Amino acid sequence: MGPGETERAGDVLVNIQRVTYTHWNQASPTLREVSLRIKRATLNVLVGPGGSGKSTLCDLFNGVIPHLSGGSFEGDVWIDGVNTREVEVKDLAPKVGRVFQDPEIMFATLFVEDEIAFGPENLRFDVATILSVREKLLADTNLAPRRHHLVWNLSGGQIQKLGLASVLAMQPQMIVLDEPTSNLDPAATRNVHEMVLSLRREGITVLLVTRELDEFLAEADQLFVMAEGRLVTSGRPHDVLREQGDYMVDSLGVWLPETSELGIALKREGLIKGAEIPITVHETLSMLEREGLLARLGADESGLSAVHRSTPTIGDILLSGKDLRYAYPGGTEALRGVSLDIRAGDWLMILGRNGAGKSTLASMMVGLLRPQHGELVVSGRPIQRWKVQDLANHIALVFQNPEHQFLTDSVSDEIGYSLLAHGFSSGPEVERQTGEMLELLGLRGVADRHPLALSAGLKRRLGVATMLVGKPQVLLVDEPTYGQDKAMTHTLMALMQEIRATGVAVVMITHDMRLVQEYAERVVVMSEGVVLYDGPSAGLFDRADILAGSNLRRTILHELLAAMRQAGLPFLGEVRRTSDLVDRLRVKDPAE
Amino acid sequence: MAGGEYSLRYIDGETPIHRIYPLIKLAWVFIVATGLFFYREPRSGAVMFVAILLTALVFARVPLSDIVGSSKLIFGLGLLLMIFHFFADPGQPVYRLGPLTVTDSGLEQGPIFFFRLSVVVLASFVLIWTTDIRDLMYSLTRMGIPYRYAFAVFLALRFLPVVQREVDTVRAAHAIRGRASRSGIVHRIKLWQRYMFTVLINGLRQAEAIAIAIESRGFGAYPDRTYVKTVRFRPGGLVLILVFTLLASVLIYIERAM
Numbered sequence: 001m002g003p004g005e006t007e008r009a010g011d012v013l014v015n016i017q018r019v020t021y022t023h024w025n026q027a028s029p030t031l032r033e034v035s036l037r038i039k040r041a042t043l044n045v046l047v048g049p050g051g052s053g054k055s056t057l058c059d060l061f062n063g064v065i066p067h068l069s070g071g072s073f074e075g076d077v078w079i080d081g082v083n084t085r086e087v088e089v090k091d092l093a094p095k096v097g098r099v100f101q102d103p104e105i106m107f108a109t110l111f112v113e114d115e116i117a118f119g120p121e122n123l124r125f126d127v128a129t130i131l132s133v134r135e136k137l138l139a140d141t142n143l144a145p146r147r148h149h150l151v152w153n154l155s156g157g158q159i160q161k162l163g164l165a166s167v168l169a170m171q172p173q174m175i176v177l178d179e180p181t182s183n184l185d186p187a188a189t190r191n192v193h194e195m196v197l198s199l200r201r202e203g204i205t206v207l208l209v210t211r212e213l214d215e216f217l218a219e220a221d222q223l224f225v226m227a228e229g230r231l232v233t234s235g236r237p238h239d240v241l242r243e244q245g246d247y248m249v250d251s252l253g254v255w256l257p258e259t260s261e262l263g264i265a266l267k268r269e270g271l272i273k274g275a276e277i278p279i280t281v282h283e284t285l286s287m288l289e290r291e292g293l294l295a296r297l298g299a300d301e302s303g304l305s306a307v308h309r310s311t312p313t314i315g316d317i318l319l320s321g322k323d324l325r326y327a328y329p330g331g332t333e334a335l336r337g338v339s340l341d342i343r344a345g346d347w348l349m350i351l352g353r354n355g356a357g358k359s360t361l362a363s364m365m366v367g368l369l370r371p372q373h374g375e376l377v378v379s380g381r382p383i384q385r386w387k388v389q390d391l392a393n394h395i396a397l398v399f400q401n402p403e404h405q406f407l408t409d410s411v412s413d414e415i416g417y418s419l420l421a422h423g424f425s426s427g428p429e430v431e432r433q434t435g436e437m438l439e440l441l442g443l444r445g446v447a448d449r450h451p452l453a454l455s456a457g458l459k460r461r462l463g464v465a466t467m468l469v470g471k472p473q474v475l476l477v478d479e480p481t482y483g484q485d486k487a488m489t490h491t492l493m494a495l496m497q498e499i500r501a502t503g504v505a506v507v508m509i510t511h512d513m514r515l516v517q518e519y520a521e522r523v524v525v526m527s528e529g530v531v532l533y534d535g536p537s538a539g540l541f542d543r544a545d546i547l548a549g550s551n552l553r554r555t556i557l558h559e560l561l562a563a564m565r566q567a568g569l570p571f572l573g574e575v576r577r578t579s580d581l582v583d584r585l586r587v588k589d590p591a592e
Numbered sequence: 593m594a595g596g597e598y599s600l601r602y603i604d605g606e607t608p609i610h611r612i613y614p615l616i617k618l619a620w621v622f623i624v625a626t627g628l629f630f631y632r633e634p635r636s637g638a639v640m641f642v643a644i645l646l647t648a649l650v651f652a653r654v655p656l657s658d659i660v661g662s663s664k665l666i667f668g669l670g671l672l673l674m675i676f677h678f679f680a681d682p683g684q685p686v687y688r689l690g691p692l693t694v695t696d697s698g699l700e701q702g703p704i705f706f707f708r709l710s711v712v713v714l715a716s717f718v719l720i721w722t723t724d725i726r727d728l729m730y731s732l733t734r735m736g737i738p739y740r741y742a743f744a745v746f747l748a749l750r751f752l753p754v755v756q757r758e759v760d761t762v763r764a765a766h767a768i769r770g771r772a773s774r775s776g777i778v779h780r781i782k783l784w785q786r787y788m789f790t791v792l793i794n795g796l797r798q799a800e801a802i803a804i805a806i807e808s809r810g811f812g813a814y815p816d817r818t819y820v821k822t823v824r825f826r827p828g829g830l831v832l833i834l835v836f837t838l839l840a841s842v843l844i845y846i847e848r849a850m
Contacts, residue, residue, distance in 0.1 A: 062808055093810035105798065106805035108750070109726050110602050117820045122810035130820050150604055152753075170810060329657050368764050392770040403794070404765035407786050421770030452793070466769065 013174055013205050014038035014061065019075035021056060021065055030056045032229040034075075040173070041203045043196065043219060045210065045237070047254050048226035049485040050456060054209045057226065058178045061207065062096040063089045080173060094123055097172035101179045103163025104152070112154070113138065113147040115162060119170040130169070137165040141195070156354035157188030164195060174205040181212050182482065185353035185511045186553035211255045211485070214556045218279040227252050241277035253487035258514070258557040259284040262578040266293070271585055281559050285567065293585055294569065315344030318473050318505055319365060319395065323374035326360055334360035336529035337374070342474055346505040347497075349516055349537070352526035353551035358509045361526070362476050366397045379473070393422055396472040400479045402463025406451040411443055414451050415465055422470040433469065441465045441495065457488040464495065474505045481512060493519050513555045517541070518576050525550050538574060557581075600662040601753045603721045609652035612829030614728035615735070617719050620833050624715045627840035628708045634700065636843040637707025643839060644714050647832075652722050662717055662756075663710075670709040677702035725749055727823045733816075740812050747802075754798050758791050 014037065021031040030053045038044055048054050059065040063084040066073040077084040079095050097119075100106055109115045116137055120130045138144040141161040146154065154162060160180055167175055177196070181189040193216045196206055217223070223237040225248060232252075233244045241248075241256070245264040248254045256264070262284060263277040272291045278284040288294040319342040326335040334357045342348065350358050363369045364376065367388040376383040379394045399405055408414045415434045424430050438444045441461045446454060451462055460480060467475065477496070481489040493515070500506045510516065516523060520537035527550040533540060540546065541558045554562070561575060575581055609617075624640065631637055648654045683697030725746045732742035766787065 064804055064808070068804055068807070089804075089807050090810050090813035093808060093813060098805075098808045100801070100805055105801045106809060108746070108806055108809065108811070110724055114726055114821065119809040121818045121820060122813055124814050124816070124818050127818055127820050130818065134820075150602070152601075166809070329655075329661070363764070366768050368767065388767045389770045392768050397768055399761075399765050401761075404762050404790065405769060406790070407766065407769060407783065418769060470770065 011039050012037050013040045013080055015076075015078040016060060017076045017078075019060060019073070019077060021060075021074075022072045023056075024070040026071075030229050031060075034229075034231050036224065036231055036234060038174075038205060038207065038222070040205055041200060042205055042221035043200045044205075044207045044222045044224065045213070045217060045220040046207060046224040046226065047209075047211065047213065047248075049252050049254060050488060052226040052252075053229040054226055055178055056229075058098065058176050058207070058209060060084070061092075061174065061176050062098050063087065063092045064098075090122075093119070093172070094170055095173050097167035097170055097175040099160075099163045099167050099175060099177045099180055101182060103159055103166075103180075106163060106166070107151045110150055111147070112143055112149050112151060112162060115151055116166050116169045119166055123170055133169050133171065137168055140198075141165045155188075156184055157191060160184060160188065160192055161195070164192070168199075168204075172204070174207065175199065176207045176209075178209045179211070180208070181210060183354070185551040186513055187353070187548075187551035190553065213255055214257050215259075215280045217257055217260075218283070225252070225254065237279060238276065241279070242275050245277050253485050255486050258555060258578050259560060262557075262560075262581060263287060265578055265582045266291075266585065269582060269586060271582070281556065281563050284560055285563055294564070294567070296585060314346060315503075317341050317343050319376070319378050321361075321365075321371075321374065321376045324361070324364065324371045324376060325373035326364065326369060326371060333529055335364070335371075338526070338529070338531055339374075340524060340531065340534070342505050342507060344473060344505055345500070345503055346507070347500050347519075347521045348505070348507045348524060349520040349522075350507065350509045350524045350526060351511060351513075351516060351550070351552060353511065356526040356550065357529040358526055359478065360529075362397055362478060362507075362509060365474075365476060366395055367391045389421075392467075392472070393470045394472055395474040395476065396467035396470060397476040398460075398463045398467050398478065398480065400482060402459045403452060405463055405466060409450055410448050411451055411454070411462055412438065412447040414462060415469060418466045418469040437465050437469055440468075440498075457484060457491070460484075460492060461495070464499075468499065468504075472504065474507060475499060476507045476509070478509045479511075480508065481510070481515060489515070511552070513552060514557075517555050517557065525552065527551070600658075600717065600720060600756055601749075602724060603654060603658065605653060605722070607651060607653050607722065609647065609718065609722045609832075611826070612722075612832060613731065613825050614723050614823065615731045615825075616829040616833060617723055618728065620836060621712075621715045621719055623833060623840070624836055625712045627836075627844070628711055630840075630844050631704065631707075632847055634703030634707060636847060637704055637711060639843060640711050640839070641707055641714065643836070644711060644718065648714065648718050648721070652718055654718070654721050658721070659714075659717070663714065666713045667710055670706040673709065674702035674706040677705055720749055720752070726821070730819055730821075730823050731825075738815065739817055743811070747806075750802070751795075751799065754802075755791065755795055758794050758798075762787060762790050762794075 016036050019034045022029045108118045116134045223240045224234045266272045278287045321340045324338045327333045415437050419430045523537045525533040533546045678694045678698040681698035683695030685693045687694040729742045733739045
């Protein structure tokens, strides 16, 4: 509470006092002395780097901690005046609803409309109430046409909406959403954000944990920032960014909207005098104008002076697919005529919404699925004549969850296994190469650890290491940065670039548009089993038709550039990250 | 990763078997299973197996690919069991394969065990493929079983596709790691262990997450709950039980009489 503000006890829905919590299988606390308050009918956003305790904090609201998770718990949590120690999880359900990152795990029935009714049925709502609430929610979420569909036949976005609807059906006072959009394409993400805003209008309190912060952040009433189990700062988003923006970007590596990052960078460089950090595109334009920077950017007629990027030579065709088709046994047509070449030294990102066919294509490239129609040639030989195990020497796939690929009990054995699998007879050669790989991927320090005991980031690196030892010509990586914080994302992407510099073609599957904007050279956009676009990444952001057709969106940085163009600044040249803009402003400083 | 077509779960449909009251189908599985303990000849098990297969294909319209997809692991296990019996049962030697002897009673007992396993499994699968678990749960509570216990049935079934998906993913992930040539049976067993371990660990994690998620939705908050949708008992389904009881009786009679 800021000074001078008064607060009535009835306004506060959540009051957390000095909570310290240690998981039963961990030595040090995951939450340390956390205290916070949340007022009724407010939208609260929680951010922080990976492992900072965000999900653990979410477990406090509906009593999963202390009732179901074990461990040691100190402090108090009051929800609507009730201490969570004194009631059970099921009794808190009518007060706080929790939407899980993967809502499929909470589905308890087979059909969409039964699913929405499940919660209120448990709470003994009367039938008439359940039916009327259900109708409203089906309409609000646009799920009405699918009310008789099986829950597993929904798209990623619909699953998320159904998760939300089934929780809202219990008419809770508050809902907690833990990274609801990390698995969603950009258009579905926007959709969820809009639903969240309408909830607040209806008087529901919302806590949203997310790393997809865009203009939406400007709408929040309160922003919480966590690091190492502590609540490091909280307040209105603009205030937090003004006071702690630098710290959040530099030390915590939190994802902020690129507009805010730009403001923070310009402030640090002394290029702006005002203290306010913008969030929306509109705020950013006014800031640039107010500070006289817009004119300077506009005066830049030499768009060609933009960032120079060295492009390794692209070589021979390694993989060539023509008119590939694949339908799953249930009849779902995942690929409907895909043609694609991958050449030595390619740096390719495959984009598209959930269910666009990306993963099916990847499975096909490594031989896990066979094309039912069309031709796929890898290293000069049709895919039908490859054995999956042999193909691994030519084209390797790193799974989204690397845990699935681990086979041994230590990091070095894991790499050793791959070497043996690739024909090394064991002995000193395996040892030497294992050492090299540990070094290359920075795994030396954890060589004796159990693969499953590694942190998420290290697991991914080990996943890459095991697939690299066969010296494949193509490395396929499925969503390598999924759920990772900014620092880990940049580390992983730097690693991909290093690998690519050795001449390996790197193919990444993703729907993270910021990643595309920052790193991609060639992008392939897939939608409904066909390729909509295959070309340079720079061209993609100007193709509104393709972005819309594939449920992708421009990044907020590109929104800003488009707005600048509209304001009469014919902005040319390549801008991949906020620092590119800052660089230009620095160069054009007349004082220099 | 690949698409997600998992065969061992409810298949939406309006077939005669779908329409049968859930408890009747449950009772049918028990009756079919009980009959198996009376058969003395492999032929009876085989007839029952074919009868259930026909029920699944013709009356429940379950695609053959789903039947094969879900059952191959169990049928494979049944075959192993059968071969084990060939050699392990005491009796008159029929063939010799090196140090191993195939006995006459082994040749008879083996198929009996194969059909015992396959028939029970296939019948339970027919129940899963054609029954909305919610309806089964509801009909169990109407019999006076508290809904939390009735729901245990659901949780077990809810978990099958999860395990199946896990198995598929791990198998694919392992396949593309390549195969170490030092193979040997010990190495193979170690790999198999790891395979089971990964599936088990991830399965347990999922189970815990599912339990927390369901409780967060008020499950078990009160001893009873409301139901917006009910299921009416329709006696027509009793025909299924009648036919199979008759079939089992005829099979037992023929065995005893001849």
